[in-house]
Amino acid sequence: MGTDMKKEEIIDRLKILLDELDVWEKAEQDLRNAEQELQEAQERVPQAVAEFDQITKPLFVKNKAGEEPGKPSRLLNQAPVFSQIKKKEYEDALAAYEKKCLQAEAEYEQVYQDKREQLQEEERKEKEDAICLAEEKIRKARAAWKAADQALDADTLLRKRYQAKDAVERMIRYFQDDRVDTIKEAINLLHEEEHFRQMEADSKEQLRLLRETREMAREAMELANTAAHKADEAMGTGTEALNKAKEAMDRANYAVEHSQQVLAYAKTIL
Numbered sequence: 001m002g003t004d005m006k007k008e009e010i011i012d013r014l015k016i017l018l019d020e021l022d023v024w025e026k027a028e029q030d031l032r033n034a035e036q037e038l039q040e041a042q043e044r045v046p047q048a049v050a051e052f053d054q055i056t057k058p059l060f061v062k063n064k065a066g067e068e069p070g071k072p073s074r075l076l077n078q079a080p081v082f083s084q085i086k087k088k089e090y091e092d093a094l095a096a097y098e099k100k101c102l103q104a105e106a107e108y109e110q111v112y113q114d115k116r117e118q119l120q121e122e123e124r125k126e127k128e129d130a131i132c133l134a135e136e137k138i139r140k141a142r143a144a145w146k147a148a149d150q151a152l153d154a155d156t157l158l159r160k161r162y163q164a165k166d167a168v169e170r171m172i173r174y175f176q177d178d179r180v181d182t183i184k185e186a187i188n189l190l191h192e193e194e195h196f197r198q199m200e201a202d203s204k205e206q207l208r209l210l211r212e213t214r215e216m217a218r219e220a221m222e223l224a225n226t227a228a229h230k231a232d233e234a235m236g237t238g239t240e241a242l243n244k245a246k247e248a249m250d251r252a253n254y255a256v257e258h259s260q261q262v263l264a265y266a267k268t269i270l
Contacts, residue, residue, distance in 0.1 A: 007175055010183060013157045014172045020155060021165050024148040031141035038134035044127050048119040057108055064104035069093040162187065223247065 005013070072086045152163055162168075170193070171186040173179075180186045 005183075007181055010157075011172060011175050013155075014168055014175070017152075017155050017157055017163065018165065018168045018172070020148065020151050021163065021168065024145070024152055025165070027141065027145040027148045031138065031145050034134060034137035034141045038131065038138060041127060041130035041134050044130065046120065046123050046127075048123040049116050052112075052116065052119055056112065057105070060108045060111070061101055061104040064107065065097060065100035069097055157183065158187075162190070 069090060072090050152160075155163075158168070167190060170190060171180075171183075174186050174189055175181075180189055
């Protein structure tokens with residue numbers, strides 16, 4: 001634990017340990033990023049062909065099939081015979097147009113077959129390359145993380161449980177502020193501060209619970225007053241009032257009991 005080291009030497013060793021922790025954290029984050037990249041590469045959904053078709057296919061079909069026939073308007077206002085003729089003409093034109101569209105789509109598949117297959121193959125290769133690149137990043141990141149972890153294991157100034165950036169930074173301040181002279185003293189002071197922090201957190205929590213309990217008691221008293229008022233108004237048929245009064249008493253009893261428990265516990269830690 002380096003108990004014979006001078007204060008300046010201990011500070012230097014702590015700073016070296018802090019640098020080692022920075023390297024370890026960066027290596028760990030790089031490894032996580034590489035693993036995320038691999039997952040994203042493996043889950044990549046092919047979309048090049050779909051994007052190509054979305055732009056190219058409508059133009060090709062329109063060029064081959066022409067414009068969609070316009071639906072005749074105001075048929076109901078025309079003579080029945082004339083209206084039926086117009087309707088039949090529209091339906092025939094629409095059927096012919098749809099047939100042309102189907103033929104154009106089939107022709108599109110043939111005309112752009114090579115292009116679409118090329119896009120598909122390029123995208124498959126890009127995905128394969130992305131997976132290989134991510135796997136290589138993972139390999140390097142794991143090697144860097146292992147080296148950083150071994151460096152921490154080799155650093156004997158502090159035990160593993162104290163090798164955390166916050167703890168090391170606080171210890172450095174202890175020495176710089178002349179609050180301690182040895183690693184043992186620094187560790188003891190660290191434990192004392194942690195204990196004080198925990199007690200302070202517990203106290204704040206108990207005060208929060210106490211305020212909450214007081215609010216419950218206030219609400220219960222308001223409910224009891226409301227129930228009593230309803231009981232006065234509904235004398236003789238006071239089922240609702242009695243139920244509210246019972247509910248209020250239950251809540252008030254719980255609030256009082258809980259408040260006593262909180263106060264008793266708070267006295268033990270304040």
